[in-house]
Amino acid sequence: MDYNSMCPKYEAAAEMLGKKWTGLIIRVLLGGPKRFKDIKTQIPEISDRVLTERMKELEDYCVIQRNVYPEKPVRIEYILTEKGKELTPVITAIQTWSEKWMD
Amino acid sequence: MDYNSMCPKYEAAAEMLGKKWTGLIIRVLLGGPKRFKDIKTQIPEISDRVLTERMKELEDYCVIQRNVYPEKPVRIEYILTEKGKELTPVITAIQTWSEKWMD
Numbered sequence: 249m250d251y252n253s254m255c256p257k258y259e260a261a262a263e264m265l266g267k268k269w270t271g272l273i274i275r276v277l278l279g280g281p282k283r284f285k286d287i288k289t290q291i292p293e294i295s296d297r298v299l300t301e302r303m304k305e306l307e308d309y310c311v312i313q314r315n316v317y318p319e320k321p322v323r324i325e326y327i328l329t330e331k332g333k334e335l336t337p338v339i340t341a342i343q344t345w346s347e348k349w350m351d
Numbered sequence: 352m353d354y355n356s357m358c359p360k361y362e363a364a365a366e367m368l369g370k371k372w373t374g375l376i377i378r379v380l381l382g383g384p385k386r387f388k389d390i391k392t393q394i395p396e397i398s399d400r401v402l403t404e405r406m407k408e409l410e411d412y413c414v415i416q417r418n419v420y421p422e423k424p425v426r427i428e429y430i431l432t433e434k435g436k437e438l439t440p441v442i443t444a445i446q447t448w449s450e451k452w453m454d
Contacts, residue, residue, distance in 0.1 A: 255375060256453075257449040257450060257453035257454075258374055258375070258445060258446055258449045258453075259371055259372075259374070259375075260449065260453050261445050261448060261449035261452075261453055262368050262369050262373070262374050262445055262449075263369050263371070264369075265365050265368065265369055265445070266365050266366050266367075266368055266369010266370065267365075267369065268362055268366070269362075270365070271361055271362070271365050272358060272361070272362075331452045334448060334451070334452065335448060337444045337447075337448075338441070338444040338445055338448050340444075341440045341441040341443075341444045342361060342364050342365055342368070342441055343361055344440075345364060345437060345438060345440075345441050346360040346361050346363065346364035346365075347360060348437070349364075349434045349437065350359075350360035350363050350364055351360075
C-alpha cells in the first residue's frame, strides 16, 4: 500500500467530515433542497454563525450548491451536488460504526 | 430521521477520524501488529510527539491495544481491537470518495 500517495486526499476528506455538524448538515440535505431556516429547524443546536461557516465550507468543497431564485422575497436553497450525494456510503459507514461502538 | 439522537455518537466518531494521521495509523495497523518505530517508518512525516498523542487517543477510544511483552529489551506492540478492525469499511469509503473527488 502506498501510504504517502493516498494521504493528502484522504486527510482532506477526513478533516472536512470531522468538523462538527458537517455530517448532520449533509444528512439533512440528503432529504432534498433546503433553505437555511429549514436546516436550522432540523439542527436547532447549531448557531447561525457556525451554520453559515459550515455551508460556506461545503460550498467551497463543491459538496453543496447554493441556488438563488429571484423571487420576491428572494429564495435561496441549498442542494447536494453529485460529489455531496456520493458521501452517502461514507456517512452511513460512520453512522453504523458509531451506533455500535461509541458510548 | 431523528437527527438529535444520532448526533453525539456520530460526531464523536467523525471527530476522531478527522484528526490528522488517524486514518493512516489505522490503515498501517490493519497490516498486523506494529511497533512504534514500524509505524514511524511507514509514516515518516509524523513527529514522535504527534504519533504518541494519536496512539494514546486511539487507545483511550479502545480502537487500538498496546501490548507489552516482558522481553529484554521490552517489546511493545500496537494492534487494532475488534472496534478498530471494524473501522475498515469507514476508511475504505472515505478512501474511495476522496480518490474520486478530492483534488
